[in-house]
Amino acid sequence: MLLLHSLCKRFRPDAEPLFSGVSLAIKPGECVAIMGESGVGKSTLLNCIAGLETSDGGRIELEGQRIDMLDDDAWALVRRKRYGFVFQAFHILPHLNLADNVALPLWLLDIDTATARARAQKMLDAVGLGGRALDAPNKLSGGELQRVAIARALVHRPAVVLADEPTGNLDPDRAGEVLALLIDTVREVGAVGILVTHSRLAAAQTDRVLQLRRDGLHSFDVTGA
Template sequence: MTAPSPLLQLRKVCRGYAEGHGQRPVLAGAELALLPGEVVALLGASGSGKSTLLNLAAGIDLPDAGEVCFDGRDLARLSETARTRLRRRQVGIVFQFFNLVPTLTVAENARLPLELNGLADAAGLARVASLLDAVGLADAARRWPGELSGGEQQRVALVRALVHRPKLLLADEPTGALDAENGARVLDLLLRLAREHAATVLIVTHAAEVAAAADRRLRLADGRLHAVDGAA
C-alpha cells in the first residue's frame, strides 16, 4: 500500500520578529509532517514559538523562509483570500483567548462556521446541539459569552472549531482552563474527531494527560522540533 501523503508539512521554516534594531529568530529551519488522522502534541517552554507555529500552519502568518504546505499546496503561493477560504472550510482553530463574538449567543457562536460555509441546515444545527451536549453545555445554548466562565467559553470555542468537521484542527492549550472532568471530555472529542473523520490534530499543551494520549509528542526548542520519548 502507498503511504499517505502529509496533510500539513513544514519544510525548513524560519520566522522571526523585529526586536529593537535587529530580528529575534523564533523558528529556525523547523521541519514537520503531519498525516491524516494523526494526533500530535506540541510541547515547549513559554516563548519558544508554539503559537507562531500554529499561526503559520493556519496560513494566518507566512514564513520568512521555507515552505508551509497544506494538502500539497504551498500556503505562501495562495492569495490572502484563498488562505482565508481554506481556513474557513478545512481548518478549525481553538485560540488560547477564545475569541467568541460577545453579541452572539453560545449556539450562534458555535454555528458560525456553518453559516460562513452555507451549511447551517437541519443536519448542521443538530451537530451544534450534539457537540454542545458533548462538552456539557446543552443548557447554555441561549446564554451570552459574558455570562460564561473561562472554562465554559473555552468549550464553546472548541465546539466552534469542530462543528464544520475540519481536516486540520489546531488547538492552543484546549484544556488549559478546564477541570479534570471537562478536560477529559474535550480530549475525548479531539480524539474522536481524528478517529472518525481522519482529521489531523495538532495540540499545544502542558497537560501530561493530553500529551500521553497523542500519537506523537514533539518539543519546540531552539527554533526546531524534536521528538519526545523516541517518537518518530
C-alpha cells in the first residue's frame, strides 16, 4: 500500500503552499486518476511521491515503511527497485532494440542478461509486441512506443507505477487502447497506479478519480458537467 498523509509543497519558505493536506491511501492493484487545473501541482505531486522533489510537510509510506525522509542514495534505490514510470514523452532509447529498452531496469538492478531478456520478452508478449523484440524504436508508431514504455515500467515488478499524461501524444483511439493496457497490467501485477491526466475519458477508466486543489485531494465525478 502507498500512503500519503498531509503532504505540503511550497517553492519558497515564505510562499503560499502550492498544495497542502494531500492525503491518500491506495491498495495493491488499484489505479487512481488525479485531475486538476493547470498549475495546481499534479506533476509536482508525482515528483514528491517519487522522491524527485522534497515535500515541505507530511509523510509518505510505502508498504508500511516511511520513505519521505530517506537520503538521496536511498531514494534512488527505492525508485530503481519499487517504482515504474510512464510519461507523455516515451523516453525510449533510439540506439537500443525493443527488448533491450524493456530490459534496462533489470540491468540497473544487476539482473543477469539472460534473465533480463527473458523477462523483457514476456512483457513485450503481454503488450502485444512479442514478435518485434529485435526491432529498432524508429520502426514503431506512437501507440506502439507507449506500449514499450509500459512494458519497461512494469518489467521489474514495481510496487508503484506513476503515469504523467501517458496518452497525451496519442490519438483518441490509441489513447484508450494504451490506457486500458496500462491499467489492466497494473492490476494484474498488483501494483499501485497513479495516473495524472487532463482527460475525463482516461480518468473514467481508473478505480477512483480525484481532483487536486490547493487544500488537498477531493473526490471528482468525471461524468458531471
